[in-house]
Amino acid sequence: MSRPFAVLPICALVASLSASAFADAPLTRDSGAPVGDNQNSQTAGADGPVLLQDAHLIEKLQRFDRERIPERVVHARGTGAFGQFQASADISNLTRAQVFQPGTQTPVFVRFSTVMGYRGSPEQARDPRGFAVKFYTQQGNWDMVGINLPVFFIRDAIKFPDFVHANKPSAVTGVQDPNLAFDFFAHSPEATNMLTHLYSVQGMPDSYRHMDGSAVHAFKFVNAQGQVHYVKFAWKSQQGVKGFEPGQIAESIGKDWNLMSNDLYGAIKQGDYPKWDLYIQTLTPGELGRFAFNALDDTKVWTGVPEQKVGTLTLNKVPDNYFESTEESAFAPSRLVPGIEPSEDRMLQGRLFAYADTQMYRLGANYQQIPVNRPRVAVSNNSQDGAMNESGRSGDVNYEPSGHAEKAQDPQYKYANTPISGVTQQMAIKRPANFLQAGEYYRTLSSSGKASLIEALSGDLDHVTDRANKYAMLSYFYKADADYGTRLTKATHSDLGTVQTAAKALQD
Ligand code: HEM
Structure with a gap:
């Protein structure tokens, strides 16, 4: 428990203790009413229970109980x-x-x-x-x-929840597991380019x-x-x-x-x-x-x-x-x-x-x-109400069309016309070229950059216990660049012949 404080630099501590704009203002309740005592609850006599009528105490605890909102489903930190x-x-x-x-x-x-x-x-x-x-x-x-x-790792939004599930902490242990992540990536060869970028310095x-x-x-x-x-x-x-x-x-x-x-x-x-x-x-x-x-x-x-x-x-x-x-x-x-x-x-x-x-x-x-999200220009439309609304909207013509007070709409702001063709379908994109740019990127790296990439990526691949997944991954990197795949294969003590055979079977 003490670890985060032990590593907090002194300057950060000083900054966090500095006076805020509120420091000199008298203490109030959320209603603005002054507070007489913020250290002692109201009790029934010296040794009696705490009183429910101590509205400041109740409000303080209720507000504390509700301090957390859901963290972002991704990008929480x-x-x-x-x-x-x-x-x-x-x-x-x-x-x-x-x-x-x-x-x-x-x-x-x-x-x-x-x-x-x-x-x-x-x-x-x-x-x-x-x-x-x-x-x-x-x-x-x-x-x-x-x-x-x-x-990015994938190219179709329909795979995003699965990609996140495989890479977030395990649903069983609550700990991230390279086996789950590389199980997903072994079946998603389009990630080869992004993985090469991600594991580079x-x-x-x-x-x-x-x-x-x-x-x-x-x-x-x-x-x-x-x-x-x-x-x-x-x-x-x-x-x-x-x-x-x-x-x-x-x-x-x-x-x-x-x-x-x-x-x-x-x-x-x-x-x-x-x-x-x-x-x-x-x-x-x-x-x-x-x-x-x-x-x-x-x-x-x-x-x-x-x-x-x-x-x-x-x-x-x-x-x-x-x-x-x-x-x-x-x-x-x-x-x-x-x-x-x-x-x-x-x-x-x-x-x-x-x-x-x-x-x-x-x-x-x-x-x-919310102020951080609020546009710096006026918002003017007929959306209304909902929890915590404070738009300040006025007027009873909250609909369109109307003979009164219709809001100006400038045709220059219509979306651009876009030609479309084809039939509705569910098909993978053409020319996926899953390995092309991973190889191109690898070859731009310096020799020390390549060595760092091999060290970092093989370190995680080494934790993959499923043989088929491990060889699938190695074959993708080999297909991207033979030197890249060979070095990863050696670093993970794997069999080069097996990797080469698997890579040969891959489409460009
Ligand atoms: C279909 C694919 C994707 C989906 C469904 C998705 C979904 C999400 C969701 C639900 C959040 C949380 C937002 C919030 O709570 O405010 C988020 C955050 C974020 N996503 Fe994605 N994401 C996708 C792909 C991507 C890609 C390709 C990028 C980068 C180009 C990206 C960059 C980010 C960033 C930077 C944040 C954090 C934003 C912030 O700081 O609040 N995401 N994403």
């Missing part, structure tokens, strides 16, 4: 900070989104996270890092809900400041003429990318398992504000077919497409209240603004539903009225 985004390039030929008009400064809230751990779990787990940005634009909120890596950033970010999916940019370009977004850290070597992770957790939060907040408090540049890659709809893979498959990067810098993000404020900012923040890939629309990426399409849905459960129907 997080750290948030406020800042701003400065647009720097004229891309009005691509998008009419006001956030990208050159010189525009947009306030932001950013939440970094790990994916699988519980709310208090160590921050240095081998896990992707969430990189979620809420832009409070003059046209409403835009959430870019990305991660530190450019690709860059896949284990040594701080939130030292990692890049990506929205992963393609989105659509729509310009004032209604023309569509597909776009991918990527953040590049001005602090550089630095990661842990496999052997450093356990030691770092032992020293301070809140390292990522302490590092970020320490830097911001010292005025060393972290910055990321935002880059885009764009393609016309006609150019989507130019790759050997499906351009809307989120397990792939767009190779050979030039990047353009369009702005810079700066984080400069630690929130005053962890719960009301970081815990109650709610990001959703569906929260877009005119000029930015979703692509047909099958994962993204599922995400468009899932986030607002979980947030209505986690925070309540009116979660967008």
Whole structure:
């Protein structure tokens, strides 16, 4: 029990003891009434029982009993900070989104996270890092809900709950189990590229400041003429990318398992504000077919497409209240603004539903009225009521159409027209190319980068007791790159001939 305190750096303790804005205000009940005694309950005489009429005591206990809300089903462990985004390039030929008009400064809230751990779990787990940005634009909120890596494990939202179940702690023991995770991955070869990124040194950033970010999916940019370009977004850290070597992770957790939060907040408090540049890659709809893979498959990067810098993000404020900012923040890939629309990426399409849905459960129907989520522009529509509503809406014309007070709707903000074709179907995508980019990425690594990847990945593969799953995994990595697969096979004391035979049977 004493361990978290033992590792808490002195500076963090001092900061947490510093006076808050409320420190000098007199103590009150939630109703605002002054409290006379906050140390002694009201009792029936000196030795009698405590009285139910002590409303301050009852209220205090009731409020305490209700302090927890459900943690996020994934990305429960997080750290948030406020800042701003400065647009720097004229891309009005691509998008009419006001956030990208050159010189525009947009306030932001950013939440970094790990994916699988519980709310208090160590921050240095081998896990992707969430990189979620809420832009409070003059046209409403835009959430870019990305991660530190450019690709993802799977490509269809229908697999996401299974992917999470296999990677979260076991339903029996409550402890994460590589056997379950690699059982899923052995039957999901599309994860080979992401696993290669995840087990590299860059896949284990040594701080939130030292990692890049990506929205992963393609989105659509729509310009004032209604023309569509597909776009991918990527953040590049001005602090550089630095990661842990496999052997450093356990030691770092032992020293301070809140390292990522302490590092970020320490830097911001010292005025060393972290910055990321935002880059885009764009393609016309006609150019989507130019790759050997499906351009809307989120397990792939767009190779050979030039990047353009369009702005810079700066984080400069630690929130005053962890719960009301970081815990109650709610990001959703569906929260877009005119000029930015979703692509047909099958994962993204599922995400468009899932986030607002979980947030209505986690925070309540009116979660967008919580200050950290509230747009900085007026909200004006006919949605009403629900738990904890405080929209302040007035007027009895709460419907449309109406001859009175109908709200203005500007046709320029209609969604872009999108050509569609085909019949309804349930089929895997064409050109899955499950192993292509894992090999390409492996070959970009330095020799020490390759050695670190082999050490980290073989360390986890070694725990896989199911022979068929282990050989399936090894065959995927061999198919990606023969050297990669051979070294993993040796490091896990497995049989190369068996791996080669299994790899030969795989389709590209
Ligand atoms: C179909 C696939 C996916 C589903 C159904 C899904 C679902 C969820 C859910 C339910 C949450 C919790 C949200 C909350 O409680 O506020 C979440 C959080 C998050 N997801 Fe996903 N997710 C998917 C894929 C992805 C992908 C591909 C990425 C990265 C590109 C991603 C990045 C994140 C991030 C960064 C958060 C944390 C946001 C925050 O800080 O509050 N997810 N996801």
